[in-house]
Amino acid sequence: MKPQFHLPLTTHPEASSFAIIENAIQFSLHQGADLVASLAAARRHGHEAAETYSDDDEFQADRFDRDVAAQLVRHLRERAERVALDVRLVPAEAEAMSATMRLAELARAYDVTILENTELARPIIESLFFDSGRPLLLLPSGDFYGRIDNIAIAWDGSATAARAASNAYPMIQSATKATVIHECAAAPWSEDLLDRYVEALKHSGLEVALAAVHSDGEDVSTVIQDTAIEGHADLLIAGAYGHTKLREALVGGATRSLLDNLRIPTLLSH
Structure with missing residues (x-):
């Protein structure tokens, strides 16, 4: 039975770093675990993220989110393929106001959720603490080897x-x-x-x-x-x-x- 590790990828309030992707891959690889990445795509004002908005600022923000998300997914897949790690990608769509709760609910399906400890990520971290019922692997900024001896x-x-x-x-x-x-x-x-x-x-x-x-x-x-x-x-x-x-x-x-x-x-x- 293989452990199932969870990596939330976010574009808001800050984009996930390439470092957390690399660390999650290394931890999963050393522990013989599969890695499941959830891509948070918040809907604005009840619309789907891919729609065109009349408000130009909102449209630009949405286009930026999608461009960043595409970069994160591409980097994840390239790095995972290089080390032959099984990675699955699942959507985590929700209204923007309830996105952190949706992420906590999704985390309940997996053994461990991996997050980078940053000030802007604190609402997500605390939501996972209180509402997921699952442990959280919290990493400082920087690169880590991943082996746990x-x-x-x-x-x-x-x-x-x-x-x-x-x-x-x-x-x-x-x-x-x-x-x-x-x-x-x-x-x-x-x-x-x-x-x-x-x-x-x-x-x-x-x-x-x-x-x-x-x-x-x-x-x-x-x-x-x-x-x-x-x-x-x-x-x-x-x-x-x-x-x-x-x-x-x-x-x-x-x-x-x-x-x-x-x-x-x-x-x-x-």
């Missing part, structure tokens, strides 16, 4: 962290090493639970190290990323938005800090 798991014993670790399975089947990062003051979970989790990972065939860290007033997400990077992790696994959506919007939180300064490929799950 060494993973880091942000573990606080919560149901959110446990769900994130479980949802990561399609991405980590080739891993041989794991670092369990435990922020000592993060939660009151028992040491017995932590020991049991480390033991379970070892029995699964991983070489496991435990990193107990103290934030000491520093941002927790920074400490976690620093520890993962120092351990040469290829992927960080973390639960997303442990508090309510309203509370996160009002006071921020570790997840929002992570998004503001993402430096390592991270699999997030809510």
